[in-house]
Amino acid sequence: MRPAGFSIGFLFALGAAATALAEGPAGSLSSRVLDRAASVGVGADALAPTLASIRGAADEGLPADLIADKALEGLAKGVSPDRLAQVTADLKARLENAAKIVSIAEPALADARTRIAVEHVAAQLNGMQDPQALTDLAHEVRGIDFVVFLTATRTVADLAREGLPAKEATSLVSRLARSSYSTEEIASLGGQLHAYRQEGGRDLAPFTGEVLRRAAQHQSLRGLVDPFGDSATPIRRAPSPDTNGLDAKPGERDVRGQTALEQISNGHAGEIPAVPVANQPRQP
Amino acid sequence: MAIPVTRISSAVLGLIAACATAPAATPSIARGEVRFVHHAPGAKTVGVIGSFNGWEPAAMQRSADGSFQVWLPVPPGEYRFAFRVTQSDGKVTTDAPEQASAFDDDGFGSKNGVLYVPFDDNGRGNSSGGKSSLKSP
Numbered sequence: 001m002r003p004a005g006f007s008i009g010f011l012f013a014l015g016a017a018a019t020a021l022a023e024g025p026a027g028s029l030s031s032r033v034l035d036r037a038a039s040v041g042v043g044a045d046a047l048a049p050t051l052a053s054i055r056g057a058a059d060e061g062l063p064a065d066l067i068a069d070k071a072l073e074g075l076a077k078g079v080s081p082d083r084l085a086q087v088t089a090d091l092k093a094r095l096e097n098a099a100k101i102v103s104i105a106e107p108a109l110a111d112a113r114t115r116i117a118v119e120h121v122a123a124q125l126n127g128m129q130d131p132q133a134l135t136d137l138a139h140e141v142r143g144i145d146f147v148v149f150l151t152a153t154r155t156v157a158d159l160a161r162e163g164l165p166a167k168e169a170t171s172l173v174s175r176l177a178r179s180s181y182s183t184e185e186i187a188s189l190g191g192q193l194h195a196y197r198q199e200g201g202r203d204l205a206p207f208t209g210e211v212l213r214r215a216a217q218h219q220s221l222r223g224l225v226d227p228f229g230d231s232a233t234p235i236r237r238a239p240s241p242d243t244n245g246l247d248a249k250p251g252e253r254d255v256r257g258q259t260a261l262e263q264i265s266n267g268h269a270g271e272i273p274a275v276p277v278a279n280q281p282r283q284p
Numbered sequence: 285m286a287i288p289v290t291r292i293s294s295a296v297l298g299l300i301a302a303c304a305t306a307p308a309a310t311p312s313i314a315r316g317e318v319r320f321v322h323h324a325p326g327a328k329t330v331g332v333i334g335s336f337n338g339w340e341p342a343a344m345q346r347s348a349d350g351s352f353q354v355w356l357p358v359p360p361g362e363y364r365f366a367f368r369v370t371q372s373d374g375k376v377t378t379d380a381p382e383q384a385s386a387f388d389d390d391g392f393g394s395k396n397g398v399l400y401v402p403f404d405d406n407g408r409g410n411s412s413g414g415k416s417s418l419k420s421p
Contacts, residue, residue, distance in 0.1 A: 032338075036339075036340075069335055069338075069339070070391070072338055072339040072340075073333070073335070073339045073364070073390065073392075073396075074392060075339070076333045076339035076340070076341065076368060076378075077333075077366070077368070077378040077390075077392055077394070078376060078378070079392050083392065087391040087392060090391065091391070123388075126388070126389060126391070127389050
């Protein structure tokens, strides 16, 4: 045992903890991280950059607890302090970017909603190849309903992850967000594009084309994908009112799973009405 | 009484996530508790870590089939989680879950499972049993 070394280390940790406590909310977050670090054998000095990210985020009015939580996660997973410093710095940068995006779209949000929006947008930015898309979206939907905005950012990120070019995703979603579609329908697009690709759809143009076609006719966005189709474009084309419902292309199915020929055979052509969906955002 | 921001956040984000995510196998929920299961036949111990418990490992019990299981109370909300596995030789690893509503890049070179514990119609935790669902980001 080395009493002198122990004492110096102990005093250093004590000093760091005391400093953290003196820093208010950021200090208590830092203390929690320091305590956990000590329990897994990570020294306070090695955590200085991570603690600086926590403190910096708090100073900027960002949700510093998210950075502290990421630090706790890293410590639980045995991540090296250097890697932890990098990941927490990246998270702080995403939160800063998210705050800018939110301020563009919703400049007059109350504090609680700002926190929710910043957390949500930062999560969408994680791993996004073209983060500028969300800034563009914020400009496009500026002043829009809070929940619609959150839904739109999520949907753009989901569509981009499924391979839709970010610019195209932004354009598509901003158009839907400004229309009367419910948040549920807009949010479903990411899952539907995923299903489309799972069914073998490679060319994304038929998918976005059908979305735009339905949007132009105020039709429901549900049931875009044909799970039983055998074509390379497994799309269910919703019938157009002006074509009496007979607009499913050869080999494609409508929202009821019928081809154009089946519609005629079953006498159901034109029965399915357009489904305008009222936007019913759920305010928290 | 004001509703805490975290509950609002969970409700809003969970709603969006639930709409955005394709159905997937998820941990079971019953009476406000979530059942976590992880298959790790050679492991000495396994703990579940997540944003619901401050990433402090909660011990899991070994089952006859080699899996580890635990029921934990988890308030309604959206969470990230993984498993901390200690092998018989003392080596510690982190495993992504096999079942989750979705998976997220954890930034450390692995993935976290995403768990959404829904509110009931009265804004309380789900106590009727069933499956958790999502979503996200």
